[in-house]
Structure formats: structure tokens, C-alpha cells
Amino acid sequence: MSNPSIAPELHDIAASFRWNAGHVLGDSSLLYQKLAYRVADDADLLALAAHAQPHQPPMNLLFGAVHYLLLRATDDPLKNFFPDLARKPNRQDDPFPIFRAxxxxxxDALAQLISSRRVQTNEVARCALFLPAFEWIARRVAYKPFALLEVGASAGLNLNWDRYAYAYGDGVFCxxxxxxxxxxxxxRGARPPLPQTFPRVQTRAGIDLNPMDVFDDDAMLWLRALVWPEQRDRAERLRRAIALAREFPPRVEQGDARTQVAAWARAIPPDTPIVLFHSFVLNQVDAAAREQYYAQLRGLDADRVWFDVAVEPQTWPARLSVTTRATQTTLALCDHHGRWLEWIEHAAAV
Structure with missing residues (x-):
């Protein structure tokens, strides 16, 4: 039951903590799940989370900011509850009183972080979702090399997708x-289209409102802080992906995809297919901004071939979809961190 003393302007934030606790965190972070349920009834902590910028997820920012400070701290009793920070994490005691304190x-430090940082997880495991989508597209353009743009690229780690390897179970390796x-x-279910050799990319770039420099240690620490504490495998993948990106730096430009995608597309040779891709980006803007983004693509020359690949959580679980000028095809249901996908491939007119 919700706390009746919580101010009305905090009700939506409280609801978001409860929703995440009930639908997202249970199979990913038991620590954050316990904390999220309690934060949802705590006016002081909700007010702290409310420092988030518009359309940024308050829960992720609060937990990420706490994790960031703990990663920098030499010692703090709260560290004992974090599986990635404690040799023998405390799973018996209630973490909330120490977390709240x-x-x-x-x-002050948390409010500054929450108000100035963004959720830019740059989860490279989502490339395991993008790979079959890229192969699906490659088959439809006769394997012509395409131009690739990641929208909301963060540090651009996903732009190195063809330098990674993929294990889909049952001995399937790409x-x-x-x-x-x-x-x-x-x-899960039917096998998705997977390549013998990776689709060819003619040119690649990323765009982000706030690009992150892979050589900036503090920026990379923030990415690390956004990884949930039980997910040591994610943290290790991130570390390896950052090391690879420092060897092969991705090109990520500062800009607003809502107004600048069309200019990028027009600089690409007209016979080159265009592929844009993004994950958990359009959910951070309102419906008008999403329409503005897609209107740019529909406004390109009629003979321009383009595909927009999205992993977005309009419903749960997330959907992997490809939008073109004429259709939107839901390719798969998927885990939000790329841990599984279920290929369904259902097309509908736009």
C-alpha cells in the first residue's frame, strides 16, 4: 500500500519504482528490487529521485548515482550489500536503513548526479538482438553494404558490433x-536469421545528445555504475567492450536525432541502403518527439531505402522491430538486456 503522506507530484515516480520492482528487477537484481519497493513509500528518497531530467528514468538514476559514489568510495557499510563490491555480500540483513542513511x-552529491547525468547504459549485449535484424535487412538488400547510424549511441560501444562474437546456444556461434x-x-522458439559472415557496413557513426568519450575514465565509471550490482557478467563485458573501443574508437557526434538524421542521410550516396538503430532511446522522449524523428525519415527521397531498427519498451517484454517507409515488422520479443529473444516476425502497415 502506498504512503498517503507522499506529495501528489511524486506519485508517478513512486509508481515507476513499484512497476520496476514488480516487472523488471526480480530476475535481474534482488537488491534493487528490495530497495525499489521501499523507496516507493519514502517521500525523502522520492524527492531525491525527482531531480531527474524530464523523460529520464528516476529509479535508474538514483540507483546509478548511489552505485557511482560507492564505486569511488574506499569504504562504506552500504558496500557490504552490493554483490559486485563485497567479497561476501550481506544477504541476511535489511539493506534499506543503511541505503536510506x-x-x-x-x-547533495546525489542530487547533482541525478540532475546532470543521463541513463546511457550502452548495453553491448543488445547487439545480440541487432545482429539477426541486420541479417534480416541484408537479405532484403541483396547483401549490399549499408550505412549505419546509431541513435542515442552513448559511447558508441554498439557500433563495434561486428568486432564481437555471439553465442546463441545449441552450438550456434557467430x-x-x-x-x-x-x-x-x-x-526461444524459432531460430532467427543469423549470418555466416557479418553484413557489410560501408560507413558507420553514432549521434547522441551527450556523447561519452571512451577515453574519459569518469564517464566510463558512470557507465559501469549503471550496471546492476548482481550482474558481474555485464560489468565484465562492459570492461572488455570499452577496452576494444579504445583500440577501435567509434565515431559518435553530438547532436539531436530529431532534427539531424535527415542531414546525415542525405550525405549518404543515394544507392546505399541506410540502417538506423537504437535501444531504449525513444522511450526517453515524448510522443511528439518520436513523431518528429520518424517524420524526417518519411521525408527522405521516395527512392531512398531505409530501415529503422528499434529495441524499445512500449510494452513488456521489449520488442525488436524494423520500420520502413511502408511497414513496421515486429521481429522478436526480447529481454531488455539481450539475454534472450523469441523470433516472431509479424509485419503491419505503417
Whole structure:
């Protein structure tokens, strides 16, 4: 039951904590699930989370900011509850009183982080979702090389998707066996289209309102802080992906995809297919901004071939979809961190 003393302007934030606790965190982070249920009834902590910028997820920012401070701290009793920070994490005691005390003691630092940072997880395991979508597209353009743009690219780690390897279970492996980054994803149901050799990319770039520099240690620490504490495999993949990106730096430009995608597309030779891709980006803007983005694509020359690949959570679980000028095809249901996908391929007119 919700706390009746919570101010009305915090009700939506409280509801978001409860929803995430009930639908998202249970199979990913038991620590955050416990904390989310309690934060949802705590007016002080909800007010702290309310410092988030518009359309940014308050829960992810609050937990990410706390995790960031703990990663920088030499010692703090709250660390004992974090599986990635404690040798023997405390799973018996209630973490909330110590968590709450930490938040109130560090309220100014947390408010500054929550109000200035963005959720830019740059989850490379989502490339295991993008790969079959890219192969699906490649088959439809006769394997012509395409121009690739990641919208909301963050540090651009997903732009190195063809330098990673992929393990889909049952011995299905794509990519270089010696790759330093290997992305596992379980296939449910029908096997998705997977390449013998990776689709060819003619040119690639990313765009982001706030690009992150892979050589900026503090920015990379923020990415690390956004990884949930039980997910040590995600943290290790991130570390390896950052190391690879420092060897092969992706090109990510500062800009607003809602107004600048068309200009990028027009700079691409007209006979080159265009592929845009993004994950958990359009859910951070309102419906008008999403329409503005797609209106740019529909406004391109009629003979321009383009595909927009999206992993977005309009419903749960997330959907992997491809939008073209005429159709939107839901390719798969999928885990939000790429841990599994279920290929369904259902097309509908736009």
C-alpha cells in the first residue's frame, strides 16, 4: 500500500519504482528490487529521485548515482550489500536503513548526479538482438553494404558490433572465435536469421545528445555504475567492450536525432541502403518527439531505402522491430538486456 503522506507530484515516480520492482528487477537484481519497493513509500528518497531530467528514468538514476559514489568510495557499510563490491555480500540483513542513511548523508552529491547525468547504459549485449535484424535487412538488400547510424549511441560501444562474437546456444556461434567480447543470448522458439559472415557496413557513426568519450575514465565509471550490482557478467563485458573501443574508437557526434538524421542521410550516396538503430532511446522522449524523428525519415527521397531498427519498451517484454517507409515488422520479443529473444516476425502497415 502506498504512503498517503507522499506529495501528489511524486506519485508517478513512486509508481515507476513499484512497476520496476514488480516487472523488471526480480530476475535481474534482488537488491534493487528490495530497495525499489521501499523507496516507493519514502517521500525523502522520492524527492531525491525527482531531480531527474524530464523523460529520464528516476529509479535508474538514483540507483546509478548511489552505485557511482560507492564505486569511488574506499569504504562504506552500504558496500557490504552490493554483490559486485563485497567479497561476501550481506544477504541476511535489511539493506534499506543503511541505503536510506547513505542517500540522506550524500543528498547533495546525489542530487547533482541525478540532475546532470543521463541513463546511457550502452548495453553491448543488445547487439545480440541487432545482429539477426541486420541479417534480416541484408537479405532484403541483396547483401549490399549499408550505412549505419546509431541513435542515442552513448559511447558508441554498439557500433563495434561486428568486432564481437555471439553465442546463441545449441552450438550456434557467430563471429571470430578469438573475439575478446562474446555475447550470449538464448533463443526461444524459432531460430532467427543469423549470418555466416557479418553484413557489410560501408560507413558507420553514432549521434547522441551527450556523447561519452571512451577515453574519459569518469564517464566510463558512470557507465559501469549503471550496471546492476548482481550482474558481474555485464560489468565484465562492459570492461572488455570499452577496452576494444579504445583500440577501435567509434565515431559518435553530438547532436539531436530529431532534427539531424535527415542531414546525415542525405550525405549518404543515394544507392546505399541506410540502417538506423537504437535501444531504449525513444522511450526517453515524448510522443511528439518520436513523431518528429520518424517524420524526417518519411521525408527522405521516395527512392531512398531505409530501415529503422528499434529495441524499445512500449510494452513488456521489449520488442525488436524494423520500420520502413511502408511497414513496421515486429521481429522478436526480447529481454531488455539481450539475454534472450523469441523470433516472431509479424509485419503491419505503417
Amino acid at each position: 547513505f542517500c540522506l548523508e550524500n543528498a 563471429g571470430d572465435a578469438d573475439a575478446t567480447v562474446v555475447l550470449p543470448s538464448a533463443v
